[in-house]
Amino acid sequence: MSEAEVKGLNAARQAARERLDSHTVEMIAWHFHESTGCPFWLEKKSQLKFDPLKEIRSYDDLKKFDPFEDEWLRGGPVRRWVPKGLADKPVYVFETGGTTGIPKSRIAIDDFRTDYTLFSETLPDEFFPRGSNWLMLGPSGPRRLRLAVEHLAQQRGGICFCIDLDPRWVVKLIKKGWMDHLEEYKQHCIDQAITILGAGHEIKCMFGTPKLIESLCLGLEERGSSLAEQGITGIFSGGTEFTPQWTKFCVEELFGGPPARSGIYMTPTYGNTLMGLACSAPVTKENRYKISYYAPQPRAAIEVVDFDDNDRVVGYGETGRVKLTTLTREFFVPGFLERDEGEREPPYEKYPWDGVSGVRPFHRLASATTVGVY
Amino acid sequence: MIELPAIRWGEPYESLEVDEIAHFFTGEPIAKVHAVGAGIIRRDAKKAVDARRALQALSPAELIEKCKAAGELFESGTLAVGDSQQSPADFIEQQSATTGMPISMCQANVAKNAFVLKNIEQILGCLTRGLDLEILASGYGDEGRGVTVSYQAQCDALGAVLPSNSPGVHTLWLPVIPLQMGLVLKPGSSEPWTPYRVFSAMVEAGIPREAFCLYPGAGADIGGAILASCRRSMIFGGPQTIEQYAGNPKVQVHGPGYAKILFGDDCVDDWEQHLDLMVDSVYRNGGRSCINCSSIYASRHTKEIAQALAERLGPIEALPPNDPQAGLAAFTIEGAAAAIWAAIERDIDDPLTTSMTPLDRLVERPPVAYLRPVVLHCASPESPAANKEYMFPAVSVVECPQEQMLKSIGPTLVGTAITTDQAFRRDLIASVDIDRLNLGPIPTPQLDWLQPHEGNLIEFLYRNRALQVHV
Numbered sequence: 075m076s077e078a079e080v081k082g083l084n085a086a087r088q089a090a091r092e093r094l095d096s097h098t099v100e101m102i103a104w105h106f107h108e109s110t111g112c113p114f115w116l117e118k119k120s121q122l123k124f125d126p127l128k129e130i131r132s133y134d135d136l137k138k139f140d141p142f143e144d145e146w147l148r149g150g151p152v153r154r155w156v157p158k159g160l161a162d163k164p165v166y167v168f169e170t171g172g173t174t175g176i177p178k179s180r181i182a183i184d185d186f187r188t189d190y191t192l193f194s195e196t197l198p199d200e201f202f203p204r205g206s207n208w209l210m211l212g213p214s215g216p217r218r219l220r221l222a223v224e225h226l227a228q229q230r231g232g233i234c235f236c237i238d239l240d241p242r243w244v245v246k247l248i249k250k251g252w253m254d255h256l257e258e259y260k261q262h263c264i265d266q267a268i269t270i271l272g273a274g275h276e277i278k279c280m281f282g283t284p285k286l287i288e289s290l291c292l293g294l295e296e297r298g299s300s301l302a303e304q305g306i307t308g309i310f311s312g313g314t315e316f317t318p319q320w321t322k323f324c325v326e327e328l329f330g331g332p333p334a335r336s337g338i339y340m341t342p343t344y345g346n347t348l349m350g351l352a353c354s355a356p357v358t359k360e361n362r363y364k365i366s367y368y369a370p371q372p373r374a375a376i377e378v379v380d381f382d383d384n385d386r387v388v389g390y391g392e393t394g395r396v397k398l399t400t401l402t403r404e405f406f407v408p409g410f411l412e413r414d415e416g417e418r419e420p421p422y423e424k425y426p427w428d429g430v431s432g433v434r435p436f437h438r439l440a441s442a443t444t445v446g447v448y
Numbered sequence: 449m450i451e452l453p454a455i456r457w458g459e460p461y462e463s464l465e466v467d468e469i470a471h472f473f474t475g476e477p478i479a480k481v482h483a484v485g486a487g488i489i490r491r492d493a494k495k496a497v498d499a500r501r502a503l504q505a506l507s508p509a510e511l512i513e514k515c516k517a518a519g520e521l522f523e524s525g526t527l528a529v530g531d532s533q534q535s536p537a538d539f540i541e542q543q544s545a546t547t548g549m550p551i552s553m554c555q556a557n558v559a560k561n562a563f564v565l566k567n568i569e570q571i572l573g574c575l576t577r578g579l580d581l582e583i584l585a586s587g588y589g590d591e592g593r594g595v596t597v598s599y600q601a602q603c604d605a606l607g608a609v610l611p612s613n614s615p616g617v618h619t620l621w622l623p624v625i626p627l628q629m630g631l632v633l634k635p636g637s638s639e640p641w642t643p644y645r646v647f648s649a650m651v652e653a654g655i656p657r658e659a660f661c662l663y664p665g666a667g668a669d670i671g672g673a674i675l676a677s678c679r680r681s682m683i684f685g686g687p688q689t690i691e692q693y694a695g696n697p698k699v700q701v702h703g704p705g706y707a708k709i710l711f712g713d714d715c716v717d718d719w720e721q722h723l724d725l726m727v728d729s730v731y732r733n734g735g736r737s738c739i740n741c742s743s744i745y746a747s748r749h750t751k752e753i754a755q756a757l758a759e760r761l762g763p764i765e766a767l768p769p770n771d772p773q774a775g776l777a778a779f780t781i782e783g784a785a786a787a788i789w790a791a792i793e794r795d796i797d798d799p800l801t802t803s804m805t806p807l808d809r810l811v812e813r814p815p816v817a818y819l820r821p822v823v824l825h826c827a828s829p830e831s832p833a834a835n836k837e838y839m840f841p842a843v844s845v846v847e848c849p850q851e852q853m854l855k856s857i858g859p860t861l862v863g864t865a866i867t868t869d870q871a872f873r874r875d876l877i878a879s880v881d882i883d884r885l886n887l888g889p890i891p892t893p894q895l896d897w898l899q900p901h902e903g904n905l906i907e908f909l910y911r912n913r914a915l916q917v918h919v
Contacts, residue, residue, distance in 0.1 A: 251692045257676060288487040295491075319464040323487055362464055 086426035095132040097372035102130045105406040110159030137385050142410040147178035155181045168218035170347045173245040180347045185404045186218050189350040190226040192370055196353050201339035202308035205231040206278035211267050211286045213241045218347050223281045237266040264293045271304045279308040284315040291328040302337050312343040314434050318363035348407050349374045349398045368425035375399045378418035378430050390420050396430055413439050450479045452530040452640055456492050458657030467665050469638055472548035472780045481640055483665025486673035493677035496604035499630025502656035508581035511626040512569050517653035519565025527648040543641045547612055548778030550769045553734055557616050564619040572623055575906050588915045598915035605630030607678030609671040612636030614736050632661040632678055634671050640664045700908050704837040705738030705861030707892040711746035712867025713850045719749050722889050727760045729892040734777040735841030739862050741892045742837040744845045745853050754825040754845035758804035766811045766818035778816040785817035788838055800831035829856035854879045862892040
């Protein structure tokens with residue numbers, strides 16, 4: 075990188091940081107003001123040993139909050155999460171977990187649309203053609219992803235086809251060890267997808283979980299076809315199973331080469347119901363399919379922190395736990411420790427703030443986590 | 449450090465996911481293995497028919513000769529394993545380093561695997577009960593009675609999810625190659641050595657490399673993908689694994705053996721004559737095999753038997769693996785030995801159970817631990833410890849009337865019955881709980897290779913069916 079480029083990147087980093095700081099103060103003002111905040115945070119405010127309205131002057135000041143406990147999201151009343159300033163808007167609730175016990179709920183109004191509209195701007199039109207239709211090959215039901223992908227398709231002028239997929243049943247099958255049933259259920263999902271793809275709907279783009287994309291490709295291969303033959307040109311996927319090795323396998327074997335040769339472009343994303351959607355720097359064979367995610371700052375921020383001291387950000391290239399902060403008018407989540415770990419990545423021109431690569435289940439929790447379930 | 453690529457129908461594959469296998473005690477990295485995901489395994493499985501075709505280009509007789517040569521190479525050759533040249537001594541050292549097994553035990557397992565390869569012809573003869581292998585190769589033939597018999601292969605390649613704890617189990621899948629079926633192996637997470645060395649020896653001996661897939665790595669989904677994509681597979685695991693695959697015709701499960709020695713009333717008074725046999729059955733191979741004796745049943749003298757065993761086994765110390773006297777393997781999974789010891793302590797609390805060995809069995813040597821031999825006395829088959837099996841020398845001597853024994857023993861992979869009582873022998877032969885039956889004083893781990901193994905491989909891989917040829 076030339077000296078001028080370094081200078082430019084530093085300036086961009088500085089600007090991004092200032093934007094994050096001012097956005098933080100703005101969001102704190104919103105969430106902790108009696109007229110706009112939600113009942114949950116207004117009640118929390120009375121238990122805090124500091125006044126967030128006075129003492130949070132920057133993003134770093136958010137460390138004054140104890141880590142966000144996602145257990146707070148279990149159970150109702152769900153309205154306690156709706157900011158008073160948005161109380162008259164139509165509210166969605168999205169759930170996560172819930173295979174056994176009460177799922178965690180998150181309210182949403184427009185956040186999912188905003189997140190996916192921003193994500194849409196990162197997609198290359200060549201492979202995600204405007205006006206083309208989409209297939210959503212992922213979880214349905216009370217999941218944010220289903221509506222989000224549908225919005226993405228609509229945002230780009232297309233119509234989204236969906237399948238039914240209940241991830242809670244999938245987790246149950248795995249826990250019961252009913253692997254034959256799991257296989258049948260997966261096949262049931264893939265059959266639905268292949269039927270839709272072959273029904274003349276001009277679908278060119280899709281979302282799929284890694285396991286389902288893989289199964290779809292293998293299913294098509296068995297039928298003597300392929301994703302390219304079905305007309306798919308753009309795919310986005312996500313999660314900790316979207317690893318460099320999996321990408322290598324997909325690109326080199328299932329798709330038939332890099333986008334220029336196979337005509338299929340796949341991009342990873344990282345996110346969850348709490349945060350939204352982090353995009354990736356380009357993934358290529360030349361960089362050994364390394365996947366680096368960057369949060370949609372300032373609406374959300376990712377830090378990679380020390381496993382034991384969660385306020386200490388690790389050095390670049392070092393391994394730590396992923397810590398998320400969500401800062402939108404709809405939802406405030408300070409310092410949520412994800413169930414994932416990875417390496418801290420430096421900023422670059424497109425995303426002049428920290429990223430994370432090599433995301434995988436947090437090793438201290440990994441044995442208790444069922445990943446990549448659908 | 450040795451790098452072991454995944455092997456995809458003979459071709460090395462470099463994965464971007466690399467697992468390190470470390471020395472069991474020092475933590476020093478010994479090997480890097482290239483792990484692949486389930487998708488690759490499923491996709492490769494579609495090409496299993498090519499592996500079979502490559503093997504079918506050679507006759508069973510030719511493959512047998514090559515297996516014999518592979519046995520020699522496995523035992524004595526310096527072979528290309530991953531990116532290294534591996535001598536027999538290297539192999540034993542590496543295996544001991546990553547599994548914590550004593551060097552002497554690793555050496556014994558080399559001999560066992562080499563024996564099976566070098567004697568593959570006789571072993572196949574016994575597995576098939578003397579069937580001409582050409583009949584299996586062509587799918588049908590005349591056994592000599594003027595009647596056409598037909599055996600239909602149920603898969604093109606056998607899958608095997610292998611353990612790390614006892615390299616002796618590899619003998620079970622070795623006969624597959626001369627049957628002209630490929631092998632899809634998931635080596636044990638800390639013992640990739642035997643499958644890789646067998647692969648290398650077989651290729652060196654002229655067996656087509658495209659007959660083999662090796663998918664190393666710790667990922668649980670590797671095993672799941674092999675079981676899901678191979679039409680016939682074997683897996684090694686605990687009671688939970690057995691339960692999970694019980695009744696699944698595609699999967700042959702090998703788990704705890706609960707091997708036993710049963711004294712008939714006619715011989716039990718002479719128990720002292722069989723003390724060496726009992727010690728050997730409990731202690732051989734570090735007590736880690738499913739064929740090690742875990743219970744001894746007798747109607748009387750049980751306290752004396754237990755006392756005598758405790759005097760012989762109790763003093764055995766946990767020694768470093770390179771000590772020629774070392775007979776105990778380390779538990780390398782953190783907390784495993786302590787958890788087993790806690791389970792045994794719970795059993796000892798039972799009023800029907802007495803520990804005949806001192807209560808100092810757990811030896812912690814961080815990061816590993818050892819369990820020294822345990823001998824329990826159970827006053828009744830109702831004792832909770834009566835039919836337990838652990839991965840170290842542990843035996844329960846159970847007081848049980850002869851007429852109650854066969855109702856009490858439960859599943860028994862190897863049953864050594866020391867009796868000449870013809871009526872009792874008839875009952876033993878009829879017992880469906882006993883898999884391999886030894887009549888007379890034969891140590892439970894003593895395998896006669898000229899007997900079909902438990903879960904006969906031929907019955908698992910072939911279907912006996914009718915075939916008519918119009919002439």
